[in-house]
Amino acid sequence: MGAIVVMRSLVGAHYGTGQWLRQRITAVIMAIYTVLAIATFAIARPADHAAWKALFASGWVRVVTLLFLLSVCYHAWVGMRDILMDYAKPTGLRLALYVLVIVALSGYAIWAVQIMWRG
C-alpha cells in the first residue's frame, strides 16, 4: 500500500467560477430580452393601459419577462457582492451589507413574481 495522498485545493471551492458563469448567463438573458423588448415597442408601442396590460397578459411574455426580472436580481447580487468585496473592507460591515443586499433582492424577486402573476 502506498501513502495516502490527500489532494486539497488551496484556492477555495471555486465558488468564484460558478458566480462568474451565472453572471454571464444572466447577462446574455437580459441583453437578448432588452433587444426583443425594444423591438416589440418599436413595432407597436402600447398606447394606453389596456394595450400595456394586454401585452403582459400573454403567457410567453410573462414567462420571458419574469426570467428577465429574476436574472436582474441574481446578476445584481453577483455585481453588488463584487463591489462590496472591493470597497467595504471591515468584515462586519461587509457581511451586514451582504445581508441587506440579499434581503432586498430576494424581496424584489418575489415582488416580480407577484407583478407577473397577479390574478
Add this chain to the structure above:
Amino acid sequence: MPDAAVKKKRRPLWLNVSLFNLPIPGIVSILHRISGAVLFLALPWLLFLFDGSLASEARYEAVRRQLAHPFAQLVVLGLVWAYAHHWTAGLRHLLLDLHIGIDLPSARASARLTLAISIALTLFFGWALLW
C-alpha cells in the same frame, strides 16, 4: 537600466490616480461598476413603476403623471445612460471573454466605441422616451 539614475532624481513620485487619468478601458470599467450600482439602487423605484403600470387604469395614469415630472425625466435619462452603458460595456466584456479583441489597440478602440455607443443610445432612447 540606464535611466534608473534619472528616475531616482524625480522622487518623491506623486501619482495622480483620479478617474480622468485612467486609461480609456479603465474609465469604461469603472463606469460599468457605477452604472451597475446605480441600476441596483433604482431597482425598487423601477419595480414600483412597473407594478403600478400594470395594476389598474388609475395607477397607470399615476405612473404617467409621475414620469411627466421634469425631475423624474432627468432621473430616467440618467438611468437610460446607466442601462445603455452597462449593456454595451457588458457586451464588450462577453466578447473579451471569448478572446475577441483582447490585444491592447483593439481593447482601447472597443472601449472608445463603448463610450460613443452608450452616449448615442442614451440620446436616442432618451429622446424616444421623453419627447
